[in-house]
Amino acid sequence: MREQASALLTVAAGGILGALARYGIAAAVPVQAAGFPWSTFGVNVIGCLLIGMLMSLPAKGLRRLFLGTGVLGGFTTFSGFAVETERLLAGGHLLLTGLYVVGTLLAALAAVAMGARLAR
Template sequence: MDLDVHPADLAAVAAGGVLGALTRFGIATAWPHEPGGFPWATWAINVSGCFLIGVLYTRVRGRIPRLLLGTGFLGGYTTFSTAIAEVSQAGLVYLAATLIGAVAAVAAGSVLAR
């Protein structure tokens, strides 16, 4: 397996990931939910992140910008592992709303970016 990682690529992913995770943390902290309640912050983060993925991969060219914004920022910003963990509290309606919202958001972002 070839692990030829360029320092600039690694730096772009790391910097974007830090900024994305901090943004997600800020939104989740500002918009908490009650146990068993609908986790609106996580839903909004994941759906808006999917919208931005649709825009990004339609409009942005170049390895470094895509690594910084896509793999880095949006990888740190979106939190599907948290969404899946919250399904046990919020239920299958939340799972369906997340999946439908995410797919629709990617499509909308891509269409609007064109």
Template sequence: MTALLVVLGAAVGAPARFLVDLAVQSRHDTPFPWGTLCVNLTGCLILGALSALPLPREAMALLGAGLCGALTTYSTFAYEAYRLAATGERLYAGLYVAVSLTAGLGAAWVGIALTRVLLG
């Protein structure tokens, strides 16, 4: 049952990632991967908020592992950082890695903090 919940969450998260990435990236004329950064930070924020809630294991499988796991993408992040560096965009590559890591941790922290404040 748990595996099915992960699959269901991923069935929403993966298309959402694709569509958000496409929409965000189409608005920028730069090699910087704004779309992937956007979905990864959003996923960090959501997963941080979820982790601060007293959710049952099944809900975390559906929303955490399934939805957020498919929404975010470490492999695309790594590939895009490599591609930027390999094509001579080393400044973009370094900024992308630094912003992804620091802002990702920050977004997770904000999600946790905001949820705790809202729950009182």
């Protein structure tokens, strides 16, 4: 029971830090009404790069829970990706929506692979 509480607090603390970092980036780089959501795109790609690096390192103690599940889980945002995609679609920006969805998926996969390679 004590280990579960420790794990929960570790993830929660990391999640707070990750969410605050994401919020800061979103506030610093606001998305224009019909523009490409660079802040959400950047957060997700950077998060994937760091996840790729983290998962290539040996697991030690609560490090993966804190950094992976907590910090990077709070930092990256599938919900933000979905909201931005819906916003672009609702605005009739089909080409931009397609570029955002496909670009995010390809960039995220490439970032994970690059992160893993960098860590090795």
